[in-house]
Amino acid sequence: MDTSRWVPGQPVPGNRQPLLVTEDPQLLDDLLRLCGAAGAEPTLAPDAAAARRSWAGPPVVVVGVDSVEGLLRLGLPRRPGVVLVGTALDDGAVWDRAASLGAEAVVFLPDAEPWLVDRLGDAVEGPGSGGTTVAVVGGRGGAGATVLAAALARASAAGGVATLLVDADPLGGGVDMVLGLEDAPGLRWPDLTAAVGRLSPVGLRDALPRSGALSVVSCARSDPDPLPADAVRSVLRAGRAAHELVVVDLPRRLDGPVEQVLAVSSRTYLVVPAEVRATAAAARLAGALTAAGADLQVVVRGPAPSGLTGSLVADSLGAPLAGWLDADPKLVRDLERGRPPAVGGRSPLAVLCRALLADVRAARRPAA
Numbered sequence: 001m002d003t004s005r006w007v008p009g010q011p012v013p014g015n016r017q018p019l020l021v022t023e024d025p026q027l028l029d030d031l032l033r034l035c036g037a038a039g040a041e042p043t044l045a046p047d048a049a050a051a052r053r054s055w056a057g058p059p060v061v062v063v064g065v066d067s068v069e070g071l072l073r074l075g076l077p078r079r080p081g082v083v084l085v086g087t088a089l090d091d092g093a094v095w096d097r098a099a100s101l102g103a104e105a106v107v108f109l110p111d112a113e114p115w116l117v118d119r120l121g122d123a124v125e126g127p128g129s130g131g132t133t134v135a136v137v138g139g140r141g142g143a144g145a146t147v148l149a150a151a152l153a154r155a156s157a158a159g160g161v162a163t164l165l166v167d168a169d170p171l172g173g174g175v176d177m178v179l180g181l182e183d184a185p186g187l188r189w190p191d192l193t194a195a196v197g198r199l200s201p202v203g204l205r206d207a208l209p210r211s212g213a214l215s216v217v218s219c220a221r222s223d224p225d226p227l228p229a230d231a232v233r234s235v236l237r238a239g240r241a242a243h244e245l246v247v248v249d250l251p252r253r254l255d256g257p258v259e260q261v262l263a264v265s266s267r268t269y270l271v272v273p274a275e276v277r278a279t280a281a282a283a284r285l286a287g288a289l290t291a292a293g294a295d296l297q298v299v300v301r302g303p304a305p306s307g308l309t310g311s312l313v314a315d316s317l318g319a320p321l322a323g324w325l326d327a328d329p330k331l332v333r334d335l336e337r338g339r340p341p342a343v344g345g346r347s348p349l350a351v352l353c354r355a356l357l358a359d360v361r362a363a364r365r366p367a368a
Helices: 025-038 048-054 065-074 093-101 113-125 145-158 201-207 229-242 256-264 276-291 310-317 329-336 348-364
Strands: 019-021 043-045 061-064 082-086 105-108 132-138 163-167 214-217 245-249 267-273 296-301 321-325
Touching: 019 025, 019 048, 025 061, 025 113, 043 048, 048 065, 061 065, 065 082, 065 093, 082 093, 082 113, 093 105, 105 113, 132 145, 132 256, 132 348, 145 163, 145 214, 145 245, 145 267, 145 348, 163 229, 201 229, 214 229, 229 245, 229 256, 267 276, 267 310, 267 321, 267 348, 276 296, 276 310, 296 310, 310 321, 321 348
Parallel strands: 019 043, 019 061, 061 082, 082 105, 132 245, 132 267, 163 214, 163 245, 267 296, 296 321
Antiparallel strands: none
């Protein structure tokens, strides 16, 4: 661990495990359980003197209210990432103790257990640990967004990149069918909709239908119920931790689950046929996505019966043109015969996918 640039009072770079400070055995049991749920292996400090030795290292320090007075007597430097755990909601003095300690948050168990698990898990994973997320959505029904999302994920996985394809459209018929994985064993959304809190990234990856480096979370054709936003958030968090790229096939609406996807997506590709009516239909969705904070780019799909160009469609939607997809009769035949979209060679879809993946990589690469 390089501590040459460490600033006293700040967490030591490289250390990702939390510190628990409490003399209360019941509270310690609760905190250890929550650390297990977050995938954390904490350092334990049964008293203030023991906490002194590890105070500067962890990204987050969880302090039981029973240990505050001892810490204050030691005069430890203030630092970010201190969470005070109270035991009684009607204890007004806990807020004064938190202010004296410089705590960033005061929480009470069991109500705050989901929040604390998230806070501990974020600390362990560290900033920037999640994979890149891109979303794909159709400007109108039948635009080809699901096919593009599946092809983009396949192309990424074909290059050896650990990739997750997430089907977020319960009315889409199941993206696993596009990939020929409808009979593959593994969990689908109906098995995951009760997922609240933190999922194990490796456990999720290993439980999903897979093909090489590609894992898939698909909706089931027999269960068109809306996806719970909390479940989508949990699956995205775990999926991003275990995969370098997450591709999400979105429905044509803005709701809680879609907002969870947009919050972590670095690109949102809007697929629009090169038709006047399709462009008009896509305009309202484009505006809503942009207003929701999406980094929107347009993929235009041919043919163009009235001669519309990709640039003209993208300009009318107020978003940059990401690419043009020529009509490909072979792709239509393959999909009808249950063959997944081909992503090798010089087919229009393969060329577009390579260009989009290069764009995603360039967007993630830090500036020199």
